[in-house]
Amino acid sequence: MNRSDYHIKSYCRIRDGKISKDGELLFSDASEEFPAFIKAAYKYFETDYSKFFKMDNLSKLAFMGAEVLLRGNDEENTALILSNRASSLDTDRKHQAAISNPKGGFASPAVFVYTLPNICMGEISIRHKLYSENSFFIFAEFNPHLLSDYTNDLLETGKANEVLCGWVDYDKNKYDAFLYVIGKKGLLAHNTEELTKLYRTK
Amino acid sequence: MSELKQELKEKIIEQLNLEDVSVDEIANNDPLFGEGLGLDSIDALELIVMLDKDYGIRLADPKEGRKIFESIDTMAAYIEANRSN
Numbered sequence A: 001m002n003r004s005d006y007h008i009k010s011y012c013r014i015r016d017g018k019i020s021k022d023g024e025l026l027f028s029d030a031s032e033e034f035p036a037f038i039k040a041a042y043k044y045f046e047t048d049y050s051k052f053f054k055m056d057n058l059s060k061l062a063f064m065g066a067e068v069l070l071r072g073n074d075e076e077n078t079a080l081i082l083s084n085r086a087s088s089l090d091t092d093r094k095h096q097a098a099i100s101n102p103k104g105g106f107a108s109p110a111v112f113v114y115t116l117p118n119i120c121m122g123e124i125s126i127r128h129k130l131y132s133e134n135s136f137f138i139f140a141e142f143n144p145h146l147l148s149d150y151t152n153d154l155l156e157t158g159k160a161n162e163v164l165c166g167w168v169d170y171d172k173n174k175y176d177a178f179l180y181v182i183g184k185k186g187l188l189a190h191n192t193e194e195l196t197k198l199y200r201t202k
Numbered sequence B: 001m002s003e004l005k006q007e008l009k010e011k012i013i014e015q016l017n018l019e020d021v022s023v024d025e026i027a028n029n030d031p032l033f034g035e036g037l038g039l040d041s042i043d044a045l046e047l048i049v050m051l052d053k054d055y056g057i058r059l060a061d062p063k064e065g066r067k068i069f070e071s072i073d074t075m076a077a078y079i080e081a082n083r084s085n
Helices: A034-044 A050-054 A057-070 A089-099 A119-128 A144-156 A192-200 B002-015 B041-055 B062-068 B072-082
Strands: A007-015 A018-021 A024-028 A078-084 A134-138 A162-171 A174-183
Touching: A007 A057, A007 A192, A018 A057, A024 A034, A034 A057, A057 A078, A057 A089, A057 A119, A057 A162, A057 A174, A078 A119, A078 A144, A089 A162, A119 A134, A134 A144, A144 A162, A144 A174, A144 A192, A174 A192, B002 B041, B002 B072, B041 B062, B041 B072, B062 B072
Parallel strands: A078 A134, A078 A162
Antiparallel strands: A007 A018, A007 A174, A018 A024, A162 A174
């Protein structure tokens, strides 16, 4: 169990062709392929950020979750703590295929810059002008204990005023994002039971 | 030359994932970086790879790219003068 004086301000779920915020369905799309789904979401939310189309799928997933949660939020001192299971494996495979092409392998800059999971935090930071601490962990599964300990520490020591954290996993067209913002005031208590419950709620 | 310019526009849109841009929207003398198409440093690297892969031109000094990639006009002229593919 993990208790804190902080609160979950807002949370976002992206999976199975749906995007919800604070339990309310905001967008759904029947596209079976992630690129088509996330492109439709980009247009639905009237996102104006052409660099979005240059991102890899993991970054698009994280970016859209952050967009839902941080649009209109002017708190620049927002730290980022993300995690997933697959790291950047999906893009790593594309990079491997590109450089080992028997007809002449080339390392594409547009691909290899995304062969790190934490690049998506850079994209979020650029978009929302965050100059904050950030970390990306690789776990076997969603780990609310470590995320909440780290978040509480950042807030208690004054290193951040708010924290965007959670789970953002993409591999082979399977995607699952659960992102949330922790601050001093909010909807729900910030503890591992609440986080686990929200993550498991479909 | 005009075919090459058309080809370059198509390649740039495809390889740099410029989803919202069409060939007709790129003028031959539009700046590719900065206020023009808004390309960035990663795009510049991608263009250097494209010169090598598609036209057999290897830039010895990446700084050369600044002048070569000013516009479609400058790219096409450089490729015409130096291509081996």
